[in-house]
Amino acid sequence: MSDRSTRDTTPAGRPHPQADLGDAAGRVSLHARRSPLAAPAVQVAAVGSVDLTGAAHAGDFGAALAASGWTRLGPTPLEFFQINLGKLCNMTCRHCHVDAGPDRTDAVMDRGTAEACLRALDRTQAHTVDLTGGAPELNPSFRFLVDGAVARGKHVIDRCNLTVLLTPSLTDLPEFFASRGVEVVCSLPHVRSRSTDAQRGNGTFEKSIRALRALNERGYGQGDPRRRLTLVTNPVGAFLPGDQSAMEREWKDALAREHGVRFDRLIALTNMPIARFLEWLEGSGNLQEYMELLVNSFNPAAVAGLMCRNSISVSWDGRLFDCDFNQMLELAAEGDHGGPLHIRDFDLEQWQNRRIVTGRHCFGCTAGAGSSCGGATVESP
Amino acid sequence: MADYYKAEHLAKFASVADGNAELAQKFFSYYGAVFADGALSAREKALIALAVAHAVQCPYCIDAYSQESLKNGADLEQMTEALHVAVAIRGGASLVHGMQMLEHVKKSSM
Numbered sequence: 011m012s013d014r015s016t017r018d019t020t021p022a023g024r025p026h027p028q029a030d031l032g033d034a035a036g037r038v039s040l041h042a043r044r045s046p047l048a049a050p051a052v053q054v055a056a057v058g059s060v061d062l063t064g065a066a067h068a069g070d071f072g073a074a075l076a077a078s079g080w081t082r083l084g085p086t087p088l089e090f091f092q093i094n095l096g097k098l099c100n101m102t103c104r105h106c107h108v109d110a111g112p113d114r115t116d117a118v119m120d121r122g123t124a125e126a127c128l129r130a131l132d133r134t135q136a137h138t139v140d141l142t143g144g145a146p147e148l149n150p151s152f153r154f155l156v157d158g159a160v161a162r163g164k165h166v167i168d169r170c171n172l173t174v175l176l177t178p179s180l181t182d183l184p185e186f187f188a189s190r191g192v193e194v195v196c197s198l199p200h201v202r203s204r205s206t207d208a209q210r211g212n213g214t215f216e217k218s219i220r221a222l223r224a225l226n227e228r229g230y231g232q233g234d235p236r237r238r239l240t241l242v243t244n245p246v247g248a249f250l251p252g253d254q255s256a257m258e259r260e261w262k263d264a265l266a267r268e269h270g271v272r273f274d275r276l277i278a279l280t281n282m283p284i285a286r287f288l289e290w291l292e293g294s295g296n297l298q299e300y301m302e303l304l305v306n307s308f309n310p311a312a313v314a315g316l317m318c319r320n321s322i323s324v325s326w327d328g329r330l331f332d333c334d335f336n337q338m339l340e341l342a343a344e345g346d347h348g349g350p351l352h353i354r355d356f357d358l359e360q361w362q363n364r365r366i367v368t369g370r371h372c373f374g375c376t377a378g379a380g381s382s383c384g385g386a387t388v389e390s391p
Numbered sequence: 392m393a394d395y396y397k398a399e400h401l402a403k404f405a406s407v408a409d410g411n412a413e414l415a416q417k418f419f420s421y422y423g424a425v426f427a428d429g430a431l432s433a434r435e436k437a438l439i440a441l442a443v444a445h446a447v448q449c450p451y452c453i454d455a456y457s458q459e460s461l462k463n464g465a466d467l468e469q470m471t472e473a474l475h476v477a478v479a480i481r482g483g484a485s486l487v488h489g490m491q492m493l494e495h496v497k498k499s500s501m
Contacts, residue, residue, distance in 0.1 A: 200464070200466060201464070202466050202468065202469075204466055204467065204468055205466045205467075243464075245461070245462070246461075246466075247461060249458055249461050249462045250462055251462070252433060252434070252462045252463035252464050253428065253433060253463070256428050256432055256433055256434070256463070257434075257463070257464045259432070260432055260434060260464060261464075
């Protein structure tokens, strides 16, 4: 980190106050570092080995479900068709559950798989196509998938890290989104620069504001349902998100007042003990306490709205999962005949009859007000 | 008592009801109502509580409201400013008593 003194400076030239908290921009993926934690099985084992005998339901998600009257966690009608276009990303955020980064050229969806996704989509009544990654916009098939989904009358969500919109070859994306009514769901962990940069790398906040302004200029964030701008916040550390609606009010005021930026809604996601957030939990000595927090915050009312029930999650190589978290842990969806499923063989009836695969990480989606790709799943307690 | 201020006391706070359930219930119900989102946001109330926690030097409250402040969207800069409000009022409270000293000195001295 010999170049820290030059890199960690604000435009005004004074040392960035974040310098001591680490610089996500200088990090690389677990995969590139050949960290043992890059292996999903090692992640599952690390979370599984936390002693939770004193916590609610002894940290057993199945027991927590059973105690809440759920003998079988089954799917509801498929609504959200989520495609993960790969792990390639222009950023290397410290909390990333995908272990994405600029070095992840090993995991990028090809055109054949993208075409298979659209063919499978035609066999469903899903109303929304949710494109995620990595940075999905970096995939050569990204616009093909957006146009394919729009042509089929689907609502399209782009899960955007904001900074990718400043990539010189991608600056037309706001216009591309606006002309197709794509909802842009953007990561902005905090309304203030310090915390945002701590998680996502120095300079991220300022770049994010520039990208938000570009979206505002194309009509996003002004209440138009065809130009919906959603912000996603997730805690910058080992705690649960606060009340989503209260934070939305404060964020709207703060971003308008301090940066002249508008957005339509804020959703709050809980950090999952997976990949680089798991690495941070272990390294900072927070894993035990964080798992206790997730388990002891189990909210039975959050089970019904779990996203695994009404979604499908397709990986870059076409495998099927109950959700993006199971995908990263390689906990494959199980059809009624068992065994892994692939998008090229997609069968809706089989999908609707599957048993949802759960594990200890699932406590992340049932803690407090619940957490999903759409934010909280229950009214705040 | 072998020692004071054990971290696990915070998690067991509810058992203070063992001595008087009715008073505990009244206190906790009042407490919950105080911190609900109202004319002040939950974040603002958490920051006030954090400042007061430092003024009354309660380690349990400092832990609890550091966490609550973060959870409700405050960051280190905001929390540090809240801390300095407590420090300023504590320091100012001492300093303003200097007026009494000053008056005494002026009255008693030539």
